[in-house]
Amino acid sequence: MGLKLAAAALLLCAGVAQxxxxVYGYKVKRSFPHDPTAFTQGLFYRNGILYESTGLNGRSSIRKVALETGKVLQRIDIPEQYFGEGIAPVGNALISLTWTSQTGFVFDIDTLKPRGSFSYQGEGWALTTDGERVYMSDGTAYIRVLDPNTMQVQRRIRVSADGSPLTQINELEWVDGEIYANIWQTSRIARIDPFSGQVRGWIDLTGLAEQAGIKQGSDNVLNGIAWDAAQRRLFVTGKLWPRLFEIEVVKR
Incomplete structure (x- = not known):
């Protein structure tokens, strides 16, 4: 029995190793103008409009943006003591995070008028939703699952890639049952299983910054993912990028 168990364990380990x-590549389908002064922190697409949050103290904002032109249609500024982070829609509300202030804000999604605030522990990096739950990244290897009504933590997802914890999880987007996540300071998007936390795949966007017409530096890295579920379009951009792209994920 012991030998059989040992053999089974070896086979299991071999399966895990394989x-x-x-890793997937990409194809640019379309390119759109994007505000090159926008330090993009959060992005989502809803009813024909891009919603975007920007960061940096004194420059943080929540915006509605026209996809085709990049024109800011509506904007509300975050008080300068806060460093704005990710956003997500919850019903007729838009919720947003701040980086180290442990404070989040609630806005009316149509008017962007403030509706309230909430508190949380640790840092705030990004948000997304599957329509029933809210998912929050905080820079660690854990994604918090929040009750959308109370914003209280229901559980935590430990994210791992090939058996090792994955940290620096940044901007999030829910795409066809997976969480897509920018990994800070890289050109890769992780495709995360929301139940097991395992990375199912990577999207390698190497070269996209150059296509945006910029030389990638320490801050102007890839960040911002939006999914148009109705038309099945995937949009990506970066901090301080002058372009936003619709891409198609392709097998290598």
Missing amino acids: AAAP
Whole structure:
């Protein structure tokens, strides 16, 4: 019995070793103007409009943006003592995070008028939603699952890639049952299983910054993912990028 168990364990380990997350490439389908002064922190698409949050103290804002032109249609500034972070829609509200202030804000999603605030522990990096729950990144290897009504933590997802914890999880987007996540200071998007926390695959966007017409520096890295579920369009951009792209994920 012991030998059989040992053999089974070896086979299992061999299977795990062979199950490295696949890496996908991309094809640019369209390119759109994007505000090059926008330090993009959060992004989502809803009813034909891009919603975007920007960061930096004194420059943080929540915006509605026209996709085709990049024109800011509506904007509300975050008080300068806060460093704005990710956003997500919850019903007729828009919720936003701040980086180190442990304070989040609630806005009317149509008018962007403030409706309230909430508190949380630790840092705030990004938000997304599956329509029933809210998912929050905080820079660690854990994604918090929040009750959308109370913003209280229901559980935590430990994210791992090929068996190792994955940290620096930044901007989030819910795409076809997976959480897509920018990984800070990289050109990769992780495709995360929201139940097991395992990375199912990577999207390698190497070269996209150059296509945006910029030389990638320490701050103007890839950040911002939006999914148009109705038309199945995936949009990405970066901090201080002058372009936003619609891309198609392709097998290598």
